[in-house]
Amino acid sequence: MMCGNTCGCGHSGCAGNCAWAIKELQGQINKLTQQITNIESSKITTQTVKVPAHSHSITNTQFTAIPGSQATLTVTRPTKLVAFVSFHSITPSVNTSCDVTSALNGSILTLAGYNDYPWPTGTSLNHNNWANGVSITQEVLQPGCTYNYDIRARVRGGNQPSTANGFASLLVLIPLINIVSKTI
Structure with missing residues (x-):
């Protein structure tokens, strides 16, 4: 003054x-x-991916991208991505499952690398009535890279198509730099 x-x-x-x-x-x-x-630099950010079309017929036995589920992620620091996918599905019989998970740059995501099962650590539903499902997967992203995200689904255990509706993802981006510096 x-x-x-x-x-x-x-x-x-x-x-x-x-x-x-x-x-x-x-x-x-x-x-x-x-x-x-x-x-x-310590902010946790989120991004939502809401698939515009409500209903999808799942016919492929290989994981296939759900149309409209794509998003682009660009990170500037080491970041953990946690992807939450919600949906509901119906299969024609209990012998057929509808598997749902996330993918980055065409590769299926897992939960901490646990993918030795016949399905990823996403969600696998085989109810022949409508059932809600949630897939939770994670991946560490490197700075300076651009990642192409999408939701993937397949049928397993039978050649009958499944129907899946209401796909949406919540992508949580957690910076790792601040977590490391706070634990030292």
């Missing part, structure tokens, strides 16, 4: 041009800038 010809340094002759005040102000600006940078 300037009163008369001073800048607050206590010297009445500085005429408001005190280097001390400028230095203090610059220090406060630098501190605020760092605080804002820390807040921005």
